[in-house]
Amino acid sequence: MLLTLFLALSCWLALRTSGAGWAYDTTLTPFGSVRRAFAEGGGAGLRRLADGLLPLAPLGVLLPLAGGRLRTAWLPSFAQVVGATTVIATTLEFLRTSWAGQVLNVDDIVLGVIGAALLHLAAVPGGRAMLRARLSAEHAPGGSEPAAPQAPSAPPVPVARHEAPTAARLPVALPGSPLVAAPRPPSLVKAGRG
Numbered sequence: 001m002l003l004t005l006f007l008a009l010s011c012w013l014a015l016r017t018s019g020a021g022w023a024y025d026t027t028l029t030p031f032g033s034v035r036r037a038f039a040e041g042g043g044a045g046l047r048r049l050a051d052g053l054l055p056l057a058p059l060g061v062l063l064p065l066a067g068g069r070l071r072t073a074w075l076p077s078f079a080q081v082v083g084a085t086t087v088i089a090t091t092l093e094f095l096r097t098s099w100a101g102q103v104l105n106v107d108d109i110v111l112g113v114i115g116a117a118l119l120h121l122a123a124v125p126g127g128r129a130m131l132r133a134r135l136s137a138e139h140a141p142g143g144s145e146p147a148a149p150q151a152p153s154a155p156p157v158p159v160a161r162h163e164a165p166t167a168a169r170l171p172v173a174l175p176g177s178p179l180v181a182a183p184r185p186p187s188l189v190k191a192g193r194g
Contacts, residue, residue, distance in 0.1 A: 003062045007088070010055065014092040015099055027105045034107055052111025053118070056092075059085045060120030070132060074125040078117065081124075085116040 027033050034052070038045030063081050064072075089112035097104045 003059075003066045006058055006062055010088075010092060011095065013055070014096045026103045027107060030106055030110050032107065033105055034111075048107075049111065052107055053115035055115070056085055056089055056112035057115035057119045059088065060116040060118070061123055063116075064120070064124050064128075070128055070135075072128070074121075077124060078120060081120045082113060082117050085113045089113055 034045065034048055037048035060081055063084050064077055067077075067080075069077075086109070089109040092112075093104060093106075093108050096102045096108075
């Protein structure tokens, strides 16, 4: 949700028309506009760096959040953020050039990717490690939350598959079976008569 809102805001900002009456020529040399800005003065150079690094920097955190994976190695996560930010920055730059009438500047792409990569390295690996440590502490025995007591359960009663598991099974007296013709012992016969 946050990623979608951020991308919509970035598209809106990219398609806004520039209020300046003049612009530099198309810059296809990496860091050409940054060198030109530093040649004008240190404040202009820092402002150009901030204008390039900050707009897409939140992608360094929002892209991993959209993935939602907690147990990911830092290098594949970093590579995914750099790749996705490169595609997004290039798309925004071409939208800005074709629809908003601004000139193409490769530094906007390069600095946008660097800003997202730096924020990713600064926040995501440490944040994931902290969340993993917190989850393992909660699930460890003797963790912060005591386990709920469980009711004792009766041991399972083994039941053969071919027999019905009911208590209503009674011996059936068949003719000629030992249950029908069981003779009484003589001591019981005499005691019963007297």
